[in-house]
Amino acid sequence: MLDPNENKAAYTKYFSEALGFETSIQRSEALKKSTRQAPWRFDLEINGKVKAFVLRIDARSSLYEYQVLKAMEEIPIPTPKVYGLDEEGQHLGEPCFFMELIKGESLLTYMKAGEGWADDLYISTANRLHAVQLGQLGEVAKLIKTETAEDVLDSAYEYLHSLDEPVAEAAYKKLKGNVPTLAQTCFSNGDLYPDNMLVKDKTLVAVIDFANASVSDPLYEFLLTFFVHPELRGRGIEENFCESKGIDSKVLPWYHALEYFDTWRWVSKYGEPFVGYDEDRLRSTMQKWVETGSLD
Structure with missing residues (x-):
């Protein structure tokens, strides 16, 4: 440059x-x-x-x-x-x-402040993106990759398996053996993070960052925000999103476990902690989940 x-x-x-x-x-x-x-x-x-x-x-x-x-x-x-x-x-x-x-404020700021309208706008914006059909995107649609939640699981396991990690083997076996009815894949910008949604006067003014735009599992992508910001959990946002999609919220624990499993893959691959999780913490978390079903 x-x-x-x-x-x-x-x-x-x-x-x-x-x-x-x-x-x-x-x-x-x-x-x-x-x-x-x-x-x-x-x-x-x-x-x-x-x-x-x-x-x-x-x-x-x-x-x-x-x-x-x-x-x-x-x-x-x-x-x-x-x-x-x-x-x-x-x-x-x-x-x-x-x-x-485009001038605007991060939607994440308002969600972290506990603004209910921001939670609702996050859900509605996600659904607007998910409603986009590949046929509306012209020639670039041919380049957009599709990845299901089970694809994420298998890809993460392919890497972790090479490390000869007994906990990873046990976690994969449990996840693979209990795959729920997965959400139908949808288009999104590839980083459905509320910091990539700009607002003004409680109105969406822009969605930014489409470098990793893809067709993926909408629930898995939506839930990553709550992995990064655990303070947003327990407000019913995840359950309300499931309801908006016609998804049974009983699948949430499986998706949460997948988040930890996939994060373990990336933390190990790049050798850097992610939001406070290093390899040891992820290994122990997955060990606890394998034994008790709890991630807490």
Whole structure:
């Protein structure tokens, strides 16, 4: 990636050509990095008005996320408009695109504050995403992968089996032998986390982050938020989501156990704890679940 401070002319040319207007960069700054290369915010003056954009530079996912977001522009769910796909990195040295920066507050903030309307909006937004049909997404639908909850289980076991972990073997046997009637797979942005849902005046203004958009088990993906934020449990959100889907909430304990099992896979693979869970804690948690059926 070209340094924006040292290559202002290249960036200005890129933005101007993509937008079809002369632009002037008023501000540029790197934003918080996640698992990908840090995005950049650019405030551009266009026809006398300043508008903010987010530049994505990531060779692994730029094309896919751009295509999904472009298709989502035709769906009645608010998502950022995208511009300037450069697959070859001719303008800035790496594949990239940029999108409008939509101002809003994280839905997660309001959920953590105990706002009931936020819980309801999380459920309704998830269901709006799940209602999107692949046929509505055009050509990119051919690239979207499908993964069931049982696929997650088998994939996690394939890795853990290679570690010769007796607890993992016992946990897999119990999970595999008690697979419930699974939820029907649905489309989503691939990270159904309320921090990726922006709100203003109790209204959804944007769903962001479609880099891992997929067709997956809607309940499994929905429940990951409650693994990361256990303080949100016990408010009936998970049960209400099940009811909205026509899913028997009695399947929740199986899904929760799968979360721990799959987390064990990723923590072991990358050698880093996740929300306070290291390998030892996950192993002991799964051992307890195998013996007692409890994850507490």
